[in-house]
Amino acid sequence: MSIADVEKGVVEISDGDFLLVDYIAAVKEDGEEKVFDTTVEEEAKKAGLEIERTEPELVIVGEGLLLKSVEEELKKAKIGEWKEIVLPPEKAFGKRDPNKIIIVPARELFAQRITPRAGEEITFRHRGKSLRGKIITVGGGRVIIDTNHPLAGKTIVYRVKVLKKLETVGEKIKALLKRWIHEHAEKAKIEITDKILTISLPLELLMANNIGIIINAFARDVEKKIEEVEVLNIRFSYTFKKPKEVKEEEPEQEKDDVQEGNEESSQPQ
Missing domain, CATH: 2.40.10.330 (Thrombin, subunit H)
Structure with a gap:
Protein backbone atom coordinates (compact mmCIF):
# COMPACT_ATOMS: atom_id res chain seq x y z
CA MET A 1 0.00 0.00 0.00
CA SER A 2 1.29 3.42 -0.97
CA ILE A 3 1.59 6.54 1.21
CA ALA A 4 -1.01 8.17 -1.03
CA ASP A 5 -3.50 5.40 -0.17
CA VAL A 6 -2.94 5.91 3.56
CA GLU A 7 -3.54 9.65 3.20
CA LYS A 8 -6.81 8.94 1.38
CA GLY A 9 -7.98 6.74 4.26
CA VAL A 10 -7.44 3.48 2.40
CA VAL A 11 -6.38 0.57 4.62
CA GLU A 12 -5.99 -3.10 3.89
CA ILE A 13 -8.99 -5.00 5.26
CA SER A 14 -9.20 -8.77 5.17
CA ASP A 15 -10.92 -11.67 6.93
CA GLY A 16 -10.36 -11.66 10.68
CA ASP A 17 -9.82 -7.89 10.93
CA PHE A 18 -11.59 -6.04 13.75
CA LEU A 19 -13.56 -2.99 12.58
CA LEU A 20 -15.79 -0.45 14.31
CA VAL A 21 -18.61 0.21 11.88
CA ASP A 22 -21.66 2.45 11.60
CA TYR A 23 -24.39 1.27 9.26
CA ILE A 24 -27.89 2.06 8.03
CA ALA A 25 -29.89 -0.82 6.54
CA ALA A 26 -33.06 -0.21 4.55
CA VAL A 27 -35.58 -2.06 2.38
CA LYS A 28 -36.06 -0.55 -1.08
CA GLU A 29 -39.54 -0.85 -2.57
CA ASP A 30 -41.22 1.23 -5.29
CA GLY A 31 -38.36 3.73 -5.23
CA GLU A 32 -38.69 4.33 -1.49
CA GLU A 33 -36.47 3.17 1.35
CA LYS A 34 -37.53 2.09 4.82
CA VAL A 35 -34.82 1.74 7.47
CA PHE A 36 -35.10 -1.48 9.49
CA ASP A 37 -31.78 -1.47 11.36
CA THR A 38 -29.05 1.05 12.18
CA THR A 39 -26.30 1.95 14.63
CA VAL A 40 -26.94 5.68 14.15
CA GLU A 41 -29.23 7.18 16.80
CA GLU A 42 -30.63 9.98 14.59
CA GLU A 43 -31.55 7.51 11.84
CA ALA A 44 -33.24 5.21 14.36
CA LYS A 45 -35.36 8.09 15.66
CA LYS A 46 -36.33 9.18 12.14
CA ALA A 47 -37.38 5.64 11.28
CA GLY A 48 -39.27 5.19 14.55
CA LEU A 49 -37.13 2.23 15.55
CA GLU A 50 -36.84 1.16 19.18
CA ILE A 51 -33.21 0.06 19.40
CA GLU A 52 -31.74 -0.50 22.86
CA ARG A 53 -28.23 0.65 21.91
CA THR A 54 -27.18 2.84 19.01
CA GLU A 55 -23.41 2.81 18.85
CA PRO A 56 -20.73 1.64 16.42
CA GLU A 57 -20.80 -2.12 15.90
CA LEU A 58 -17.80 -4.39 16.25
CA VAL A 59 -17.53 -6.28 12.97
CA ILE A 60 -14.98 -9.06 12.63
CA VAL A 61 -14.69 -9.53 8.88
CA GLY A 62 -15.79 -13.00 7.83
CA GLU A 63 -17.56 -13.72 11.13
CA GLY A 64 -21.01 -13.28 9.58
CA LEU A 65 -22.47 -10.60 11.85
CA LEU A 66 -23.44 -8.67 8.72
CA LEU A 67 -24.50 -10.19 5.41
CA LYS A 68 -21.61 -11.86 3.59
CA SER A 69 -22.11 -9.51 0.62
CA VAL A 70 -21.78 -6.49 2.93
CA GLU A 71 -18.67 -7.82 4.65
CA GLU A 72 -17.02 -8.40 1.27
CA GLU A 73 -17.69 -4.75 0.35
CA LEU A 74 -16.17 -3.62 3.65
CA LYS A 75 -12.82 -4.87 2.37
CA LYS A 76 -12.97 -2.10 -0.26
CA ALA A 77 -14.06 0.66 2.14
CA LYS A 78 -12.15 3.78 3.11
CA ILE A 79 -11.87 4.76 6.76
CA GLY A 80 -14.35 7.50 7.66
CA GLU A 81 -16.33 7.46 4.40
CA TRP A 82 -19.88 6.24 3.85
CA LYS A 83 -20.21 3.49 1.26
CA GLU A 84 -23.54 2.50 -0.31
CA ILE A 85 -24.18 -1.15 -1.10
CA VAL A 86 -27.32 -2.19 -3.03
CA LEU A 87 -28.12 -5.88 -2.69
CA PRO A 88 -30.65 -7.74 -4.87
CA PRO A 89 -32.67 -10.43 -3.04
CA GLU A 90 -30.31 -13.27 -3.99
CA LYS A 91 -27.38 -11.43 -2.34
CA ALA A 92 -29.41 -10.30 0.66
CA PHE A 93 -31.98 -12.54 2.36
CA GLY A 94 -32.77 -14.72 -0.62
CA LYS A 95 -35.72 -15.02 -2.96
CA ARG A 96 -39.10 -16.03 -1.60
CA ASP A 97 -39.51 -19.81 -1.63
CA THR A 147 -41.10 -19.48 7.26
CA ASN A 148 -39.38 -17.34 4.64
CA HIS A 149 -37.16 -14.61 6.08
CA PRO A 150 -39.31 -11.46 6.55
CA LEU A 151 -37.04 -9.63 4.09
CA ALA A 152 -36.86 -12.45 1.53
CA GLY A 153 -37.51 -11.21 -1.99
CA LYS A 154 -36.58 -7.63 -1.06
CA THR A 155 -33.84 -5.35 -2.38
CA ILE A 156 -31.72 -4.19 0.54
CA VAL A 157 -29.63 -1.02 0.72
CA TYR A 158 -26.77 -0.81 3.21
CA ARG A 159 -24.85 2.37 3.94
CA VAL A 160 -21.74 1.56 5.93
CA LYS A 161 -18.88 3.59 7.35
CA VAL A 162 -15.72 2.02 8.78
CA LEU A 163 -14.80 4.27 11.70
CA LYS A 164 -11.66 2.44 12.76
CA LYS A 165 -9.61 -0.68 12.21
CA LEU A 166 -8.51 -2.05 15.57
CA GLU A 167 -4.81 -2.91 15.51
CA THR A 168 -3.66 -3.64 19.08
CA VAL A 169 -4.54 -6.66 21.20
CA GLY A 170 -5.84 -4.36 23.94
CA GLU A 171 -8.25 -2.61 21.55
CA LYS A 172 -9.57 -5.91 20.25
CA ILE A 173 -10.11 -7.39 23.72
CA LYS A 174 -11.89 -4.27 24.98
CA ALA A 175 -14.15 -4.27 21.90
CA LEU A 176 -15.00 -7.95 22.39
CA LEU A 177 -15.71 -7.34 26.07
CA LYS A 178 -17.98 -4.41 25.24
CA ARG A 179 -19.86 -6.59 22.77
CA TRP A 180 -20.83 -8.93 25.61
CA ILE A 181 -21.12 -6.74 28.74
CA HIS A 182 -21.77 -3.35 27.11
CA GLU A 183 -21.24 -0.32 29.39
CA HIS A 184 -19.75 -2.48 32.18
CA ALA A 185 -16.64 -2.92 30.00
CA GLU A 186 -15.59 0.63 30.91
CA LYS A 187 -15.13 -0.47 34.53
CA ALA A 188 -13.12 -3.59 33.69
CA LYS A 189 -9.36 -3.77 34.23
CA ILE A 190 -7.41 -5.54 31.49
CA GLU A 191 -3.84 -6.79 31.90
CA ILE A 192 -1.80 -8.76 29.34
CA THR A 193 1.53 -10.29 30.33
CA ASP A 194 3.39 -13.07 28.47
CA LYS A 195 0.25 -14.13 26.56
CA ILE A 196 -1.73 -14.30 29.82
CA LEU A 197 -4.85 -12.15 29.83
CA THR A 198 -6.31 -11.18 33.22
CA ILE A 199 -9.60 -9.31 33.38
CA SER A 200 -11.08 -7.90 36.60
CA LEU A 201 -14.80 -7.26 36.32
CA PRO A 202 -16.97 -5.09 38.57
CA LEU A 203 -18.85 -7.01 41.26
CA GLU A 204 -22.18 -5.56 40.09
CA LEU A 205 -22.03 -7.85 37.05
CA LEU A 206 -22.70 -10.84 39.28
CA MET A 207 -26.31 -9.63 39.47
CA ALA A 208 -26.75 -9.62 35.68
CA ASN A 209 -28.99 -12.21 34.05
CA ASN A 210 -27.19 -15.19 32.46
CA ILE A 211 -23.80 -13.80 33.46
CA GLY A 212 -22.26 -17.28 33.36
CA ILE A 213 -23.36 -17.80 29.74
CA ILE A 214 -22.15 -14.31 28.78
CA ILE A 215 -18.69 -14.78 30.33
CA ASN A 216 -18.36 -18.19 28.66
CA ALA A 217 -19.26 -16.70 25.27
CA PHE A 218 -16.68 -13.94 25.72
CA ALA A 219 -14.02 -16.48 26.70
CA ARG A 220 -14.73 -18.53 23.57
CA ASP A 221 -14.44 -15.39 21.44
CA VAL A 222 -11.03 -14.63 22.93
CA GLU A 223 -9.90 -18.23 22.44
CA LYS A 224 -10.90 -18.29 18.77
CA LYS A 225 -10.14 -14.75 17.66
CA ILE A 226 -7.19 -13.44 19.69
CA GLU A 227 -4.09 -15.44 18.74
CA GLU A 228 -1.86 -13.48 21.12
CA VAL A 229 -3.67 -14.83 24.20
CA GLU A 230 -3.01 -18.38 25.44
CA VAL A 231 -4.36 -18.13 29.00
CA LEU A 232 -7.42 -16.21 30.18
CA ASN A 233 -8.16 -15.40 33.84
CA ILE A 234 -11.44 -13.69 34.72
CA ARG A 235 -12.18 -12.50 38.23
CA PHE A 236 -14.69 -10.28 39.96
CA SER A 237 -13.14 -7.59 42.12
CA TYR A 238 -14.52 -5.95 45.23
CA THR A 239 -12.55 -2.99 46.51
CA PHE A 240 -12.89 -1.53 49.98
CA LYS A 241 -10.78 0.45 52.43
CA LYS A 242 -11.19 0.14 56.16
CA PRO A 243 -11.15 3.44 58.05
CA LYS A 244 -8.21 3.94 60.41
CA GLU A 245 -9.03 3.64 64.08
CA VAL A 246 -8.51 6.98 65.88
CA LYS A 247 -7.49 6.70 69.55
CA GLU A 248 -9.22 9.18 71.78
CA GLU A 249 -6.80 11.34 73.80
CA GLU A 250 -7.37 11.82 77.52
CA PRO A 251 -8.57 15.28 78.59
CA GLU A 252 -5.77 17.63 79.75
CA GLN A 253 -7.15 17.90 83.30
CA GLU A 254 -7.11 14.13 83.71
CA LYS A 255 -3.48 14.02 82.51
CA ASP A 256 -2.47 16.64 85.13
CA ASP A 257 -4.26 14.70 87.87
CA VAL A 258 -2.43 11.53 86.91
CA GLN A 259 0.93 13.32 86.91
CA GLU A 260 0.27 14.87 90.35
CA GLY A 261 -0.76 11.53 91.70
CA ASN A 262 2.46 10.00 90.42
CA GLU A 263 4.53 12.75 92.07
CA GLU A 264 2.80 12.28 95.42
CA SER A 265 3.26 8.55 95.31
CA SER A 266 6.96 8.96 94.52
CA GLN A 267 7.63 11.04 97.73
CA PRO A 268 9.14 9.11 100.69
CA GLN A 269 6.75 8.24 103.48
Missing part, protein backbone atom coordinates in the same frame (compact mmCIF):
# COMPACT_ATOMS: atom_id res chain seq x y z
CA PRO A 98 -43.11 -21.11 -1.85
CA ASN A 99 -41.92 -24.40 -0.31
CA LYS A 100 -41.21 -22.52 2.91
CA ILE A 101 -44.93 -21.87 3.38
CA ILE A 102 -45.97 -24.87 5.47
CA ILE A 103 -49.08 -26.33 7.08
CA VAL A 104 -48.80 -27.30 10.74
CA PRO A 105 -51.51 -29.00 12.84
CA ALA A 106 -52.77 -26.58 15.48
CA ARG A 107 -52.45 -29.28 18.15
CA GLU A 108 -48.71 -29.40 17.44
CA LEU A 109 -48.42 -25.71 18.38
CA PHE A 110 -50.72 -26.07 21.39
CA ALA A 111 -48.40 -28.82 22.64
CA GLN A 112 -45.59 -26.20 22.57
CA ARG A 113 -47.78 -23.75 24.53
CA ILE A 114 -48.30 -21.59 21.45
CA THR A 115 -51.76 -20.20 20.72
CA PRO A 116 -51.76 -19.52 16.96
CA ARG A 117 -53.11 -16.16 15.81
CA ALA A 118 -52.99 -14.82 12.27
CA GLY A 119 -50.30 -12.18 11.73
CA GLU A 120 -48.11 -13.22 14.66
CA GLU A 121 -44.48 -14.27 14.32
CA ILE A 122 -43.59 -17.39 16.27
CA THR A 123 -40.65 -19.67 16.96
CA PHE A 124 -41.64 -23.34 16.99
CA ARG A 125 -40.42 -26.88 16.41
CA HIS A 126 -41.63 -28.92 13.44
CA ARG A 127 -40.32 -32.30 12.33
CA GLY A 128 -37.31 -32.02 14.58
CA LYS A 129 -36.31 -28.55 13.45
CA SER A 130 -36.54 -25.18 15.17
CA LEU A 131 -38.26 -22.70 12.84
CA ARG A 132 -39.42 -19.11 12.90
CA GLY A 133 -42.25 -17.82 10.76
CA LYS A 134 -45.32 -15.65 10.38
CA ILE A 135 -48.78 -17.17 10.77
CA ILE A 136 -50.88 -16.50 7.66
CA THR A 137 -54.15 -18.23 8.51
CA VAL A 138 -55.67 -20.37 11.26
CA GLY A 139 -58.65 -22.63 10.67
CA GLY A 140 -59.97 -26.18 10.54
CA GLY A 141 -57.33 -27.34 13.02
CA ARG A 142 -54.55 -26.26 10.65
CA VAL A 143 -52.15 -23.33 10.72
CA ILE A 144 -50.45 -21.98 7.59
CA ILE A 145 -47.05 -20.47 8.41
CA ASP A 146 -44.64 -18.58 6.15
Whole structure:
Protein backbone atom coordinates (compact mmCIF):
# COMPACT_ATOMS: atom_id res chain seq x y z
CA MET A 1 0.00 0.00 0.00
CA SER A 2 1.29 3.42 -0.97
CA ILE A 3 1.59 6.54 1.21
CA ALA A 4 -1.01 8.17 -1.03
CA ASP A 5 -3.50 5.40 -0.17
CA VAL A 6 -2.94 5.91 3.56
CA GLU A 7 -3.54 9.65 3.20
CA LYS A 8 -6.81 8.94 1.38
CA GLY A 9 -7.98 6.74 4.26
CA VAL A 10 -7.44 3.48 2.40
CA VAL A 11 -6.38 0.57 4.62
CA GLU A 12 -5.99 -3.10 3.89
CA ILE A 13 -8.99 -5.00 5.26
CA SER A 14 -9.20 -8.77 5.17
CA ASP A 15 -10.92 -11.67 6.93
CA GLY A 16 -10.36 -11.66 10.68
CA ASP A 17 -9.82 -7.89 10.93
CA PHE A 18 -11.59 -6.04 13.75
CA LEU A 19 -13.56 -2.99 12.58
CA LEU A 20 -15.79 -0.45 14.31
CA VAL A 21 -18.61 0.21 11.88
CA ASP A 22 -21.66 2.45 11.60
CA TYR A 23 -24.39 1.27 9.26
CA ILE A 24 -27.89 2.06 8.03
CA ALA A 25 -29.89 -0.82 6.54
CA ALA A 26 -33.06 -0.21 4.55
CA VAL A 27 -35.58 -2.06 2.38
CA LYS A 28 -36.06 -0.55 -1.08
CA GLU A 29 -39.54 -0.85 -2.57
CA ASP A 30 -41.22 1.23 -5.29
CA GLY A 31 -38.36 3.73 -5.23
CA GLU A 32 -38.69 4.33 -1.49
CA GLU A 33 -36.47 3.17 1.35
CA LYS A 34 -37.53 2.09 4.82
CA VAL A 35 -34.82 1.74 7.47
CA PHE A 36 -35.10 -1.48 9.49
CA ASP A 37 -31.78 -1.47 11.36
CA THR A 38 -29.05 1.05 12.18
CA THR A 39 -26.30 1.95 14.63
CA VAL A 40 -26.94 5.68 14.15
CA GLU A 41 -29.23 7.18 16.80
CA GLU A 42 -30.63 9.98 14.59
CA GLU A 43 -31.55 7.51 11.84
CA ALA A 44 -33.24 5.21 14.36
CA LYS A 45 -35.36 8.09 15.66
CA LYS A 46 -36.33 9.18 12.14
CA ALA A 47 -37.38 5.64 11.28
CA GLY A 48 -39.27 5.19 14.55
CA LEU A 49 -37.13 2.23 15.55
CA GLU A 50 -36.84 1.16 19.18
CA ILE A 51 -33.21 0.06 19.40
CA GLU A 52 -31.74 -0.50 22.86
CA ARG A 53 -28.23 0.65 21.91
CA THR A 54 -27.18 2.84 19.01
CA GLU A 55 -23.41 2.81 18.85
CA PRO A 56 -20.73 1.64 16.42
CA GLU A 57 -20.80 -2.12 15.90
CA LEU A 58 -17.80 -4.39 16.25
CA VAL A 59 -17.53 -6.28 12.97
CA ILE A 60 -14.98 -9.06 12.63
CA VAL A 61 -14.69 -9.53 8.88
CA GLY A 62 -15.79 -13.00 7.83
CA GLU A 63 -17.56 -13.72 11.13
CA GLY A 64 -21.01 -13.28 9.58
CA LEU A 65 -22.47 -10.60 11.85
CA LEU A 66 -23.44 -8.67 8.72
CA LEU A 67 -24.50 -10.19 5.41
CA LYS A 68 -21.61 -11.86 3.59
CA SER A 69 -22.11 -9.51 0.62
CA VAL A 70 -21.78 -6.49 2.93
CA GLU A 71 -18.67 -7.82 4.65
CA GLU A 72 -17.02 -8.40 1.27
CA GLU A 73 -17.69 -4.75 0.35
CA LEU A 74 -16.17 -3.62 3.65
CA LYS A 75 -12.82 -4.87 2.37
CA LYS A 76 -12.97 -2.10 -0.26
CA ALA A 77 -14.06 0.66 2.14
CA LYS A 78 -12.15 3.78 3.11
CA ILE A 79 -11.87 4.76 6.76
CA GLY A 80 -14.35 7.50 7.66
CA GLU A 81 -16.33 7.46 4.40
CA TRP A 82 -19.88 6.24 3.85
CA LYS A 83 -20.21 3.49 1.26
CA GLU A 84 -23.54 2.50 -0.31
CA ILE A 85 -24.18 -1.15 -1.10
CA VAL A 86 -27.32 -2.19 -3.03
CA LEU A 87 -28.12 -5.88 -2.69
CA PRO A 88 -30.65 -7.74 -4.87
CA PRO A 89 -32.67 -10.43 -3.04
CA GLU A 90 -30.31 -13.27 -3.99
CA LYS A 91 -27.38 -11.43 -2.34
CA ALA A 92 -29.41 -10.30 0.66
CA PHE A 93 -31.98 -12.54 2.36
CA GLY A 94 -32.77 -14.72 -0.62
CA LYS A 95 -35.72 -15.02 -2.96
CA ARG A 96 -39.10 -16.03 -1.60
CA ASP A 97 -39.51 -19.81 -1.63
CA PRO A 98 -43.11 -21.11 -1.85
CA ASN A 99 -41.92 -24.40 -0.31
CA LYS A 100 -41.21 -22.52 2.91
CA ILE A 101 -44.93 -21.87 3.38
CA ILE A 102 -45.97 -24.87 5.47
CA ILE A 103 -49.08 -26.33 7.08
CA VAL A 104 -48.80 -27.30 10.74
CA PRO A 105 -51.51 -29.00 12.84
CA ALA A 106 -52.77 -26.58 15.48
CA ARG A 107 -52.45 -29.28 18.15
CA GLU A 108 -48.71 -29.40 17.44
CA LEU A 109 -48.42 -25.71 18.38
CA PHE A 110 -50.72 -26.07 21.39
CA ALA A 111 -48.40 -28.82 22.64
CA GLN A 112 -45.59 -26.20 22.57
CA ARG A 113 -47.78 -23.75 24.53
CA ILE A 114 -48.30 -21.59 21.45
CA THR A 115 -51.76 -20.20 20.72
CA PRO A 116 -51.76 -19.52 16.96
CA ARG A 117 -53.11 -16.16 15.81
CA ALA A 118 -52.99 -14.82 12.27
CA GLY A 119 -50.30 -12.18 11.73
CA GLU A 120 -48.11 -13.22 14.66
CA GLU A 121 -44.48 -14.27 14.32
CA ILE A 122 -43.59 -17.39 16.27
CA THR A 123 -40.65 -19.67 16.96
CA PHE A 124 -41.64 -23.34 16.99
CA ARG A 125 -40.42 -26.88 16.41
CA HIS A 126 -41.63 -28.92 13.44
CA ARG A 127 -40.32 -32.30 12.33
CA GLY A 128 -37.31 -32.02 14.58
CA LYS A 129 -36.31 -28.55 13.45
CA SER A 130 -36.54 -25.18 15.17
CA LEU A 131 -38.26 -22.70 12.84
CA ARG A 132 -39.42 -19.11 12.90
CA GLY A 133 -42.25 -17.82 10.76
CA LYS A 134 -45.32 -15.65 10.38
CA ILE A 135 -48.78 -17.17 10.77
CA ILE A 136 -50.88 -16.50 7.66
CA THR A 137 -54.15 -18.23 8.51
CA VAL A 138 -55.67 -20.37 11.26
CA GLY A 139 -58.65 -22.63 10.67
CA GLY A 140 -59.97 -26.18 10.54
CA GLY A 141 -57.33 -27.34 13.02
CA ARG A 142 -54.55 -26.26 10.65
CA VAL A 143 -52.15 -23.33 10.72
CA ILE A 144 -50.45 -21.98 7.59
CA ILE A 145 -47.05 -20.47 8.41
CA ASP A 146 -44.64 -18.58 6.15
CA THR A 147 -41.10 -19.48 7.26
CA ASN A 148 -39.38 -17.34 4.64
CA HIS A 149 -37.16 -14.61 6.08
CA PRO A 150 -39.31 -11.46 6.55
CA LEU A 151 -37.04 -9.63 4.09
CA ALA A 152 -36.86 -12.45 1.53
CA GLY A 153 -37.51 -11.21 -1.99
CA LYS A 154 -36.58 -7.63 -1.06
CA THR A 155 -33.84 -5.35 -2.38
CA ILE A 156 -31.72 -4.19 0.54
CA VAL A 157 -29.63 -1.02 0.72
CA TYR A 158 -26.77 -0.81 3.21
CA ARG A 159 -24.85 2.37 3.94
CA VAL A 160 -21.74 1.56 5.93
CA LYS A 161 -18.88 3.59 7.35
CA VAL A 162 -15.72 2.02 8.78
CA LEU A 163 -14.80 4.27 11.70
CA LYS A 164 -11.66 2.44 12.76
CA LYS A 165 -9.61 -0.68 12.21
CA LEU A 166 -8.51 -2.05 15.57
CA GLU A 167 -4.81 -2.91 15.51
CA THR A 168 -3.66 -3.64 19.08
CA VAL A 169 -4.54 -6.66 21.20
CA GLY A 170 -5.84 -4.36 23.94
CA GLU A 171 -8.25 -2.61 21.55
CA LYS A 172 -9.57 -5.91 20.25
CA ILE A 173 -10.11 -7.39 23.72
CA LYS A 174 -11.89 -4.27 24.98
CA ALA A 175 -14.15 -4.27 21.90
CA LEU A 176 -15.00 -7.95 22.39
CA LEU A 177 -15.71 -7.34 26.07
CA LYS A 178 -17.98 -4.41 25.24
CA ARG A 179 -19.86 -6.59 22.77
CA TRP A 180 -20.83 -8.93 25.61
CA ILE A 181 -21.12 -6.74 28.74
CA HIS A 182 -21.77 -3.35 27.11
CA GLU A 183 -21.24 -0.32 29.39
CA HIS A 184 -19.75 -2.48 32.18
CA ALA A 185 -16.64 -2.92 30.00
CA GLU A 186 -15.59 0.63 30.91
CA LYS A 187 -15.13 -0.47 34.53
CA ALA A 188 -13.12 -3.59 33.69
CA LYS A 189 -9.36 -3.77 34.23
CA ILE A 190 -7.41 -5.54 31.49
CA GLU A 191 -3.84 -6.79 31.90
CA ILE A 192 -1.80 -8.76 29.34
CA THR A 193 1.53 -10.29 30.33
CA ASP A 194 3.39 -13.07 28.47
CA LYS A 195 0.25 -14.13 26.56
CA ILE A 196 -1.73 -14.30 29.82
CA LEU A 197 -4.85 -12.15 29.83
CA THR A 198 -6.31 -11.18 33.22
CA ILE A 199 -9.60 -9.31 33.38
CA SER A 200 -11.08 -7.90 36.60
CA LEU A 201 -14.80 -7.26 36.32
CA PRO A 202 -16.97 -5.09 38.57
CA LEU A 203 -18.85 -7.01 41.26
CA GLU A 204 -22.18 -5.56 40.09
CA LEU A 205 -22.03 -7.85 37.05
CA LEU A 206 -22.70 -10.84 39.28
CA MET A 207 -26.31 -9.63 39.47
CA ALA A 208 -26.75 -9.62 35.68
CA ASN A 209 -28.99 -12.21 34.05
CA ASN A 210 -27.19 -15.19 32.46
CA ILE A 211 -23.80 -13.80 33.46
CA GLY A 212 -22.26 -17.28 33.36
CA ILE A 213 -23.36 -17.80 29.74
CA ILE A 214 -22.15 -14.31 28.78
CA ILE A 215 -18.69 -14.78 30.33
CA ASN A 216 -18.36 -18.19 28.66
CA ALA A 217 -19.26 -16.70 25.27
CA PHE A 218 -16.68 -13.94 25.72
CA ALA A 219 -14.02 -16.48 26.70
CA ARG A 220 -14.73 -18.53 23.57
CA ASP A 221 -14.44 -15.39 21.44
CA VAL A 222 -11.03 -14.63 22.93
CA GLU A 223 -9.90 -18.23 22.44
CA LYS A 224 -10.90 -18.29 18.77
CA LYS A 225 -10.14 -14.75 17.66
CA ILE A 226 -7.19 -13.44 19.69
CA GLU A 227 -4.09 -15.44 18.74
CA GLU A 228 -1.86 -13.48 21.12
CA VAL A 229 -3.67 -14.83 24.20
CA GLU A 230 -3.01 -18.38 25.44
CA VAL A 231 -4.36 -18.13 29.00
CA LEU A 232 -7.42 -16.21 30.18
CA ASN A 233 -8.16 -15.40 33.84
CA ILE A 234 -11.44 -13.69 34.72
CA ARG A 235 -12.18 -12.50 38.23
CA PHE A 236 -14.69 -10.28 39.96
CA SER A 237 -13.14 -7.59 42.12
CA TYR A 238 -14.52 -5.95 45.23
CA THR A 239 -12.55 -2.99 46.51
CA PHE A 240 -12.89 -1.53 49.98
CA LYS A 241 -10.78 0.45 52.43
CA LYS A 242 -11.19 0.14 56.16
CA PRO A 243 -11.15 3.44 58.05
CA LYS A 244 -8.21 3.94 60.41
CA GLU A 245 -9.03 3.64 64.08
CA VAL A 246 -8.51 6.98 65.88
CA LYS A 247 -7.49 6.70 69.55
CA GLU A 248 -9.22 9.18 71.78
CA GLU A 249 -6.80 11.34 73.80
CA GLU A 250 -7.37 11.82 77.52
CA PRO A 251 -8.57 15.28 78.59
CA GLU A 252 -5.77 17.63 79.75
CA GLN A 253 -7.15 17.90 83.30
CA GLU A 254 -7.11 14.13 83.71
CA LYS A 255 -3.48 14.02 82.51
CA ASP A 256 -2.47 16.64 85.13
CA ASP A 257 -4.26 14.70 87.87
CA VAL A 258 -2.43 11.53 86.91
CA GLN A 259 0.93 13.32 86.91
CA GLU A 260 0.27 14.87 90.35
CA GLY A 261 -0.76 11.53 91.70
CA ASN A 262 2.46 10.00 90.42
CA GLU A 263 4.53 12.75 92.07
CA GLU A 264 2.80 12.28 95.42
CA SER A 265 3.26 8.55 95.31
CA SER A 266 6.96 8.96 94.52
CA GLN A 267 7.63 11.04 97.73
CA PRO A 268 9.14 9.11 100.69
CA GLN A 269 6.75 8.24 103.48
